[in-house]
Amino acid sequence: MYLHNRLESKSNFFQKIKDVDFILLAGILLLGIISISTMYSTDGGQVLFHTKSHFVKFVLFTGLMLLISFLNIRFWFSISYIAYFIIILMLIWTVNFGITASGSQRWINLYFINLQPSELMKIFIILCLAKYFHRKRLENVNSFYSIIFSMIIILLPMSLVIIQPDLGTSILISISGILVLWFSGLNHKYFFYSFLISILSLPFIISFLKPYQKLRVLTFLNPDRDPLGAGYQIIQSKIAVGSGGLFGKGFLQGTQSYLEFLPEKHTDFIFTLFSEEFGFLGSVILLLIYTIIIYRVIKIGSISRSYFAKLFCYSFGGSLFVFITINMSMVLGLLPIVGSPLPIMSYGGSSMLATMIGFGIVMSAKIHSKQAIA
Amino acid sequence: MINQSDNVLKLNSINRRMFILAAAKVILLGGIVSRLFFLQVKENKKYLTLSDKNRIREWKLPPVRGHFEDYFGNTIAGNFEAYELHLIPEEIENFKYTINRVRNILQLSENQFQKILKKKDQIKPWENLIVSNNLTWENFSKINNNLYDLNGVKPVISVSRNYPFKENYTHVLGYVSQANEQDIISNEIIKEKFVQGLKVGKIGLEKTFENDLIGTNSIERYEVNAYGRRISQLEFQKGDKGKTIKLTIDTEIQKLANELLAEKAGSICVMDIFTGHVIAMHSSPSFDPNKFVFGINTDDWQLIRNDPMKPLVNKSLSGNYSPGSTIKPIVALSALENKIINANFRVNCKGHKEPLELYGQTYHCWKKEGHGIVDMREAMKQSCDTYFYEVARRLGVDKLSETAKKFGLGKKVFEDLFEIEKSGLVPSTSWKKNVLGINWVLGETIITGIGQGYIQTTPIQLCLMTAQIANGGHKIIPKLIVDSKTDDEDKFSPIVEDAKNMKLVQDAMFSSTNEVRGTSYKSRIDDPKYQFAGKTGTAQVKRITKQDRELDLDTSEIPYEERDHALYIAFGPYKNPRYAVSIVIEHGGSGGAVAAPLAKQLFKKIIDRHEIRKNFESNKYLNI
Numbered sequence: 001m002y003l004h005n006r007l008e009s010k011s012n013f014f015q016k017i018k019d020v021d022f023i024l025l026a027g028i029l030l031l032g033i034i035s036i037s038t039m040y041s042t043d044g045g046q047v048l049f050h051t052k053s054h055f056v057k058f059v060l061f062t063g064l065m066l067l068i069s070f071l072n073i074r075f076w077f078s079i080s081y082i083a084y085f086i087i088i089l090m091l092i093w094t095v096n097f098g099i100t101a102s103g104s105q106r107w108i109n110l111y112f113i114n115l116q117p118s119e120l121m122k123i124f125i126i127l128c129l130a131k132y133f134h135r136k137r138l139e140n141v142n143s144f145y146s147i148i149f150s151m152i153i154i155l156l157p158m159s160l161v162i163i164q165p166d167l168g169t170s171i172l173i174s175i176s177g178i179l180v181l182w183f184s185g186l187n188h189k190y191f192f193y194s195f196l197i198s199i200l201s202l203p204f205i206i207s208f209l210k211p212y213q214k215l216r217v218l219t220f221l222n223p224d225r226d227p228l229g230a231g232y233q234i235i236q237s238k239i240a241v242g243s244g245g246l247f248g249k250g251f252l253q254g255t256q257s258y259l260e261f262l263p264e265k266h267t268d269f270i271f272t273l274f275s276e277e278f279g280f281l282g283s284v285i286l287l288l289i290y291t292i293i294i295y296r297v298i299k300i301g302s303i304s305r306s307y308f309a310k311l312f313c314y315s316f317g318g319s320l321f322v323f324i325t326i327n328m329s330m331v332l333g334l335l336p337i338v339g340s341p342l343p344i345m346s347y348g349g350s351s352m353l354a355t356m357i358g359f360g361i362v363m364s365a366k367i368h369s370k371q372a373i374a
Numbered sequence: 375m376i377n378q379s380d381n382v383l384k385l386n387s388i389n390r391r392m393f394i395l396a397a398a399k400v401i402l403l404g405g406i407v408s409r410l411f412f413l414q415v416k417e418n419k420k421y422l423t424l425s426d427k428n429r430i431r432e433w434k435l436p437p438v439r440g441h442f443e444d445y446f447g448n449t450i451a452g453n454f455e456a457y458e459l460h461l462i463p464e465e466i467e468n469f470k471y472t473i474n475r476v477r478n479i480l481q482l483s484e485n486q487f488q489k490i491l492k493k494k495d496q497i498k499p500w501e502n503l504i505v506s507n508n509l510t511w512e513n514f515s516k517i518n519n520n521l522y523d524l525n526g527v528k529p530v531i532s533v534s535r536n537y538p539f540k541e542n543y544t545h546v547l548g549y550v551s552q553a554n555e556q557d558i559i560s561n562e563i564i565k566e567k568f569v570q571g572l573k574v575g576k577i578g579l580e581k582t583f584e585n586d587l588i589g590t591n592s593i594e595r596y597e598v599n600a601y602g603r604r605i606s607q608l609e610f611q612k613g614d615k616g617k618t619i620k621l622t623i624d625t626e627i628q629k630l631a632n633e634l635l636a637e638k639a640g641s642i643c644v645m646d647i648f649t650g651h652v653i654a655m656h657s658s659p660s661f662d663p664n665k666f667v668f669g670i671n672t673d674d675w676q677l678i679r680n681d682p683m684k685p686l687v688n689k690s691l692s693g694n695y696s697p698g699s700t701i702k703p704i705v706a707l708s709a710l711e712n713k714i715i716n717a718n719f720r721v722n723c724k725g726h727k728e729p730l731e732l733y734g735q736t737y738h739c740w741k742k743e744g745h746g747i748v749d750m751r752e753a754m755k756q757s758c759d760t761y762f763y764e765v766a767r768r769l770g771v772d773k774l775s776e777t778a779k780k781f782g783l784g785k786k787v788f789e790d791l792f793e794i795e796k797s798g799l800v801p802s803t804s805w806k807k808n809v810l811g812i813n814w815v816l817g818e819t820i821i822t823g824i825g826q827g828y829i830q831t832t833p834i835q836l837c838l839m840t841a842q843i844a845n846g847g848h849k850i851i852p853k854l855i856v857d858s859k860t861d862d863e864d865k866f867s868p869i870v871e872d873a874k875n876m877k878l879v880q881d882a883m884f885s886s887t888n889e890v891r892g893t894s895y896k897s898r899i900d901d902p903k904y905q906f907a908g909k910t911g912t913a914q915v916k917r918i919t920k921q922d923r924e925l926d927l928d929t930s931e932i933p934y935e936e937r938d939h940a941l942y943i944a945f946g947p948y949k950n951p952r953y954a955v956s957i958v959i960e961h962g963g964s965g966g967a968v969a970a971p972l973a974k975q976l977f978k979k980i981i982d983r984h985e986i987r988k989n990f991e992s993n994k995y996l997n998i
Contacts, residue, residue: 138383182395185387239428242413242421255429260600280414284407291403298392307384314392321399325406332409 008374016070017368024296028065028344028359031289032058035345037251038274042265042347045252050266057349061356073368076361077131077308084128084153090117091160105165107350116350118161118169122323123358125177126315129153133184134373136306141185161343167213168338172326176319183314220336236261236268237331238277248279266347268339272331293328294321297359300366306373309365316358386608389874430608431598434569438533440616442547442579444625445651445856446990450543451580455536457514459506464499465526472524476505479516500603507571508534508668532867535573535667539625541660542632545688546623548578548880549663555590567591573667578688579619579854582791589616596791607764620856622651624987630979631656632970638939639683639960642972643837644980647945648866648952650841650850651824651981657689682934691788691795694830695958698911698965699757699893700943701778701825703843703879706750708777710875715750722747728921730763735817738923739762740912754882755892757910759824766823771814774822775802780849780869782838783831787852798835801828825916833958836943841954843870843883844945847876883907884948887970894942894970898978906946906977908955910965913939929963937961942969946977953980 013015039054040047090108094117098105107114129150136146160204161170182191206217220233240256249255254276257265265273275283294317301313320343328340329335341351413421459476466472477487509517509529517529536541537552550573557574558565563585564574573590575581592613596604629885631642635658644653661678665671670678678685686796687693709715725744730737739745739759745752753761766774778784784800805812821827831839838852846871870876884907886892888900893910902944916936929937940962955973962968963972 026463066846132567138387139380179395182389183388185384185391236428239424241410242417243416243425244414246415255597259429259597259605261428261600275410275414280410281713283414287407293693294399296421298396300388302392302561307381307388310385310388314388318395320397321402321784325402328406329409332406332413334405334409 011172016056016367017170019369020066020069021296021300021363021366024293024300024359024363024366027289027293027296031293031344033315034064034286034289035270038270038277038345039266039347040251041254041277042257042270042273043266046259049052057352060343061352064353065356065360065363069367071362071364073306073309073361073364073371074373076127076312076364077134077306077373080124080127080131084124087117088157088160091121091157092116094165096116096162098164104166106164106166106169113349115353116348118157118164118166118173119348119350119354121161122169122172122319123316123354123361125153125157125173126180126312126319126358127361129177129184130308130311130315132313133180133311134306136184138185142187142190147186147190153177165210165276166339167280168340171257171338172323172340174321175322176315179318179322180311180315183311183318205222211345213214216336216338220333231268233263233337234331234333236263237272238333240272241332244276244279244283246263248275248277248282251277253277267341268295268327268337268346269331270347271328271342274345290320290324297362300369304365304369304372308373309369313362313365314337316362320355320358385401427501428600429597431596431602431604433594433596434567434591435594435613436532436569436572436998437567437591437613438615439535439550439573440587440588441618442543443618443620444623444628445621445987446624447620448625448712450537450539450548450621450623450625452536452538453533453918454506454536455531457496457509457511458530459505459509459514460502460504460516460528460530461494462500462526462528463494463497463501463503467525469494475512475520475524476517476527479520480506480509480513486589499735502528504571507532508526513985525964530757532571535664537663539629540655540664542625542628542879543623544578544660544663545690546578546655546861547663548580548581548620549666550574551576551666552669561585563588576666577794578792579621581793583617583619586619587616590614622646622649622653622853622856623655624653624983626983627654627976627979628656630976631652632658632660634975635659635959638962639689639695640962641956641958642976643690643834644836644976645841645954647841647845647951650852652834652852652854653953655690655854657687657691657693659683659685661685688792688794689958689960690833691792693958693960694796694798695833695837695939695941696827696829696913697783697825697831698913698939698941699759699825699910700836700911700956700965701822701829701831702754702757702762702943703883703909703943704778704781704783704839705762705769705774705823706882707843707847707870707875707879708752708774709769710750710878711777711871712773714768714773715765717750719765720747720749721753721758721761721764723758730760732767732817732820737817737820738918742926747892750878751882751885754879754909755885755889756887757893766819767816769819769823771822772802772804774819774908775800781842783829787832787834787838789963790856791854795834796832798832799828799830807870825911833956836941836958837954837956838928840943840945840956843876843879844951844954846870846873851956880907880951883909883945886910887944888948893966894944894973896966897970897974899974902949903947904977904981905948906942906973907943907948908973910942910969910970911941912965913941913996914965915939915961935962938963940965940968942966942973944970944973944977945952952984953977955980984996 005093036055036058040051093103094108099107099109099114106116106118140146154174158170158174161173214275236256240262254273256262256276257273262269297313297317301310304310304313323340323343326335326340330337341348343355344352390568400876402935422621439453441449444450490505497503514529515778523730544630545599553564553572553574558568561584567588593611595609597606597608598604627644631654635656638658641657643655646653665674723739723745726742736887745756745758748758748761778800784798786795786797788795806812806814818827841850847868848866849869851865887894887906887908894908899905915938940959942957942965945951955976957969957972959968
């Protein structure tokens, strides 16, 4: 028995390596290389702080992702609620003792890293709800109790993040949660009605927005109303993308970013810089890489035996897509500016950590796809 | 088993929803790609332009102003290298230390120092702070010697206006100074080329030819970052220097005119009687235009402004004087032309004993004892007023004014070349009726005959008049700019009907200068090479009362403002005339005593220079 176990675990390990999704891994590594080179460009063609930091984080978190992928999917299933609960505690901690930067209190100081729990919540809310709905029978999904429970799961972190204040992330958290609800089979009518209600209450919501948020909406509707103030970011961003043309200005040749016309070029507007330097073709290739990654994530979901893994992969893939879409729409002037990073590409440890944990769980689902969870 | 079927249901549900969402994703992705396509491919040009507009900034540099040259190609308004001192605040580690070092080296006054500090607050830290725009060489080299511990201090050599002949050309050229708001508003070209520190013509030819002189800006194109800091130079587009403008004036004669008028208020004009070239045109007193280039200081300005001799007034062009007896050649010519008199017409001048009386007014000759019986030649020679009273009475003011106008009186000589030029005044009966609304009276005709009353002339008009008398009564068009085109058809067309009449007047003027009892006999030159003919004039500034006449004071005993203007017109050499001269000395006294002697010195120089001028001209053609 003991020997058998040893043998099994040994063959198990090689089997696991064999089962790693190499296409997904290749996609992630490719994206990492692109993001590090882009970061190198934002540093003006030098290996400076952002490049180094981004590189170190990417290497570290890729390692973490591989580590996670070898952990049994059951482990993630078992700790889902606890993890969610810990992040909630962290968010509460953030609200009270967090580090404030540019007007919002988002980070907690862990001495070796400043962590942004709201970013992690984007992933762990999926995990939590996936576990919840894993056990639910389909007819119970639409029960009053389960709707209320999932509402609380979503609204609790949302409200904790909104008071930081960080509207963008809280919206993204809720979208992650709603995606799980969608896949778990919640009745279409709820989505339809809540969509209708939110559209109708939009003017009401806008009146409750903070002045700077209102300004963002107004600026989105007409960027030229204050070209040097509120509209500056979006105008410069569009100029950068538009001037890139079909083939781009070339690596390290992006004048808009090099001459510092682009704001937030390391983080939310990283795609603008990339698009300026590599043009339409480069942007399409980047989108293609993202598409491949998301496709693989969904593919893994579809081959997973366990409902939990399936639910997680589909939702994670969906939320990745939403994050990418929102970020790009924002920098291309299709949506108002809300803080939302581009996964992997944007500078920012917490966001990358969350995404990598997500990929790790997906990989784990692949490796353990035959595993059923009771 | 129930569990099993539920699982199947759940799987069906999740897979179905997955496909719905996948379809939505494809649509959204398509949306993003098409947006990218729209921005990057379709609207690429627009955004590329915007991006260049963002990053490329042009800096205009002051254009290099064109020169003025005299007839012989000497620069009379040029450029010199001005030494400037700039500070770049951002490059200075310890601004307080550096600015105090600079202050000590340049010995700046508290006032200047405060101005610089104020300026510093108005500029961006990487922009140049101009501490001085005209350092002396001494200070400039001192700064250069101390550069080792003056980081961010930049000595700069720039180009600025210089008038090497100082006060000699002030009234012709005018001067340049810092362009002000008024200059920018009134001239589109200045507006277009304006940069900080641009100097533009304020008056005179500098102003008239501003658009030719100004040149084009050099342009530096820099790549700048979002904060306007220059990153790299992309291009340097060199501007063109402004046009060089060549005058007809001979600097040597101009300088002599200035010397002759030293300490006097007045004007000297010299003109070529065939080409119309203005050889010299000077108004005295003058001032040094270089003082205005960097802004004149208050003391100097007060000195110039409050001078009773009015250095700011260009007397050659805007001094309206009664011509006095210098009008007599025109009166005589008009009478001869209109056949009112002939050369033998005589009048008996009895002096103050029996003055001409008309409607209760008396008209005295200047000579107490009278001239006796005089004919035209004798009357001109001795400038007998009584004779010309009679001629004028017979001639009538309207015929006189017609002749005077033909000779260039009563209208601007240079048309619109100078803003400040006055047109003088040639009165006529209709003029008085129209302008003053009163009828002409005969007494006014009488005094017009000796150049008093309403008649007003500028020195340059008198010069033109004399030139046209000297060339035998042909119309000439005065020229100050060598290349200016004056292809008027009536150029050099005769303006007298009978050339003999002109000859008679010339001869009478000859006698006035070269024969005993002539009013300017003392100033004659016997050498036929330099011999000239002229006519004196003494214009009253105030009416001579009976008391004055009895007192008969010497000029020096009368207050300055009440002294007569001394005038003299002349042409020479008499045998073969080429140049005409007009001299006006404000409040100088009698024309014969004060103005005519200047002509003597002037003609010597003019005739000597003629050879050189002629050779220069023929050489010029040979070179072509």
